[in-house]
Amino acid sequence: MLRQFLGALGVLTTPAPDRIVAVFETIAVENPDENTVHSWFGLLIRVEGVVLTTAALRDDRLYAWLMNVTGIFGAVLVFVPRLYEQIAGALVYEDPESVGWNEHLTDGVRVIGAVYVLLALLDRRRRKGT
Numbered sequence: 001m002l003r004q005f006l007g008a009l010g011v012l013t014t015p016a017p018d019r020i021v022a023v024f025e026t027i028a029v030e031n032p033d034e035n036t037v038h039s040w041f042g043l044l045i046r047v048e049g050v051v052l053t054t055a056a057l058r059d060d061r062l063y064a065w066l067m068n069v070t071g072i073f074g075a076v077l078v079f080v081p082r083l084y085e086q087i088a089g090a091l092v093y094e095d096p097e098s099v100g101w102n103e104h105l106t107d108g109v110r111v112i113g114a115v116y117v118l119l120a121l122l123d124r125r126r127r128k129g130t
Contacts, residue, residue, distance in 0.1 A: 002123060003056045003063065010052030017042035021092070027108070028088070030100035035093045044091075064127060071120025077113025081106045 013020050021041065025032035055063040077084055085105065089096030102108075 002119060006052050006063075007056030010049040010054075010056060012049075014046050014049030014053070017045035020045050024092075028102050028105050030102055031098075035095065035099055037092055038094055041092055064123075067120045067123040070116045071124075074113040074116025074118075074120065077109050078117065079113075081109040081113065084109045 021037055025035075029035065051062075051066070055066045085099075085101050086096070089099050093099055
C-alpha cells in the first residue's frame with residue numbers, strides 16, 4: 001500500500017510544483033511573500049515526482065534504495081531538526097537567510113522524520129519477509 005501511495009504522490013507532484021511550494025510555504029514559512037524561490041526548484045520537484053512514481057511502479061531496487069534513504073533522512077530529522085531549515089532554505093530560496101521559519105516547524109520536522117523512519121523500517125521488514 002505504501003508503494004501505491006508514493007506512486008500517487010509522485011503523479012500528483014509532477015504537474016504541480018508551484019502548488020507544492022505554496023503548501024510548503026503555508027506550513028513552514030512565516031514570510032513567504034518576502035522570499036524568492038530558485039527558478040529551477042519547480043524542475044527539481046518534477047524530477048522528484050518522476051523518481052517517486054518510477055520507483056513505486058517499476059523498480060524494486062530503486063524503491064528499496066529510496067526507502068533506505070528516506071529512513072536515514074528521517075533519522076537525521078528526528079535528531080537534528082534544525083538542519084532541515086538549513087537544507088530547505090538553501091535548496092528552495094535564493095536568499096535562505098531571509099526566510100522566517102514557522103515557530104512550530106521543528107516539532108513538525110521531528111514528527112515527519114519519525115514517520116519516515118517508521119515507514120522505512122516497515123518496508124524493510126516487508127522486504128525481508130518477517
